[in-house]
Amino acid sequence: EKGGWDSFMDKEIHEDPAAVQRTLLGRLDKHGDINLDEVRIEPHDFKAIDKIIVIACGTAAYAGMVAKYAIEHWVRIPVEVELAHEFRYRDPILTPRTLVVAISQSGETMDTLMALRHAREQGSKVLAICNTQGASIPRESDAVLYTHAGPEVAVASTKAFVAQITAAYVLGLYLAQVKGAMFRDEIQSTLDSLKAMPRKIQWILDTQAKAVQKAAEQMVNAKSFLFLGRHVGYPVAMEGALKLKEIAYTFTEGFAAGELKHGPIALVDEGEPIVFIVPPARGRNVLHAKVISGIEEVKARGAFIIAVAEEGDPDVERYADVVFWRPKAPTLMSPLVDVVPLQLFAMDMAKLKGYDVDKPRNLAKSVTVE
Numbered sequence: 001e002k003g004g005w006d007s008f009m010d011k012e013i014h015e016d017p018a019a020v021q022r023t024l025l026g027r028l029d030k031h032g033d034i035n036l037d038e039v040r041i042e043p044h045d046f047k048a049i050d051k052i053i054v055i056a057c058g059t060a061a062y063a064g065m066v067a068k069y070a071i072e073h074w075v076r077i078p079v080e081v082e083l084a085h086e087f088r089y090r091d092p093i094l095t096p097r098t099l100v101v102a103i104s105q106s107g108e109t110m111d112t113l114m115a116l117r118h119a120r121e122q123g124s125k126v127l128a129i130c131n132t133q134g135a136s137i138p139r140e141s142d143a144v145l146y147t148h149a150g151p152e153v154a155v156a157s158t159k160a161f162v163a164q165i166t167a168a169y170v171l172g173l174y175l176a177q178v179k180g181a182m183f184r185d186e187i188q189s190t191l192d193s194l195k196a197m198p199r200k201i202q203w204i205l206d207t208q209a210k211a212v213q214k215a216a217e218q219m220v221n222a223k224s225f226l227f228l229g230r231h232v233g234y235p236v237a238m239e240g241a242l243k244l245k246e247i248a249y250t251f252t253e254g255f256a257a258g259e260l261k262h263g264p265i266a267l268v269d270e271g272e273p274i275v276f277i278v279p280p281a282r283g284r285n286v287l288h289a290k291v292i293s294g295i296e297e298v299k300a301r302g303a304f305i306i307a308v309a310e311e312g313d314p315d316v317e318r319y320a321d322v323v324f325w326r327p328k329a330p331t332l333m334s335p336l337v338d339v340v341p342l343q344l345f346a347m348d349m350a351k352l353k354g355y356d357v358d359k360p361r362n363l364a365k366s367v368t369v370e
């Protein structure tokens with residue numbers, strides 16, 4: 001079943017490109033427009049949506065955070081992302097024009113299921129982004145957009161994450177289409193960027209795995225890691241930190257790089273490994289400069305810098321001790337590539353420590369209790 005791989009996690013990381021590709025498949029009509037008839041929400045109902053609330057847990061919530069940046073930019077409606085277990089026990093402001101999006105790989109996460117019931121009881125429509133046909137969450141939702149990542153067995157979610165981002169992006173671009181929030185050619189060129197991502201993910205798998213393995217060997221005894229990113233790199237940092245704590249049992253903390261000077265920089269000591277997700281140097285270069293200055297600050301305090309950055313970034317070459325390179329990609333697409341070396345890194349660390357990467361201690365693949 002592992003198809004020659006020595007763990008499901010290894011196999012599933014190598015299915016990241018296919019997960020993105022299959023999730024895009026069949027969602028574009030012959031004119032290249034997005035067709036979401038399958039979700040059974042009428043285009044005029046979609047058109048009326050003026051707010052999105054994503055409910056999810058763990059990795060699925062980080063996929064939702066990535067989507068927030070993209071959908072707010074494309075559709076110009078507010079997107080809130082809330083951990084399902086928090087949403088469920090408060091008094092959220094929902095109207096019939098709010099679309100609640102429940103993201104779940106398994107479709108059986110009890111916290112997310114209870115949150116979706118909470119939303120529906122108050123009259124909101126719920127759309128599930130789910131990887132498991134016929135599971136409880138899609139069954140109880142008003143509409144479903146399936147991710148076609150294929151079954152995910154390893155407890156640590158990998159290919160489902162990239163598929164969830166892809167599905168949420170398709171949803172966002174569809175909303176932009178029905179609401180007329182973007183020009184048709186803008187939607188087309190964004191879709192073209194999305195379609196190019198499987199090839200770029202494959203490039204990472206083909207060219208960066210050795211560097212990742214080497215870094216894991218070098219850092220296998222590190223007691224803790226910090227993961228930092230800004231903008232879409234922030235949820236990617238959170239996801240990278242979650243992977244490492246979950247399977248390598250290493251203490252990690254992921255946070256927004258802008259927070260450094262508001263407290264976390266006090267943690268930085270000689271040799272502390274810090275992973276930075278560095279945005280592209282082009283376009284949004286304000287963010288690039290900010291992240292680089294964060295790197296400089298911690299470097300001056302003796303931190304060991306691991307960067308995920310765009311090929312040939314000269315600032316990164318100057319400061320980083322270890323770099324995992326990504327091919328050029330627009331900022332909003334970069335999470336689909338940036339997460340891949342972090343998935344590999346967590347897996348390599350866990351294997352070096354002799355742990356079962358597919359079945360980490362204390363965890364279940366789907367959390368069916370509240």
Ligand code: M6R
Nearest residue numbers: 058059060104105106109156157
């Ligand atoms: O099946 P779900 O997507 O609803 O699961 C949500 C989380 O429990 C899940 O992503 C968890 O955080 C993973 N073990 C992370 O790798």
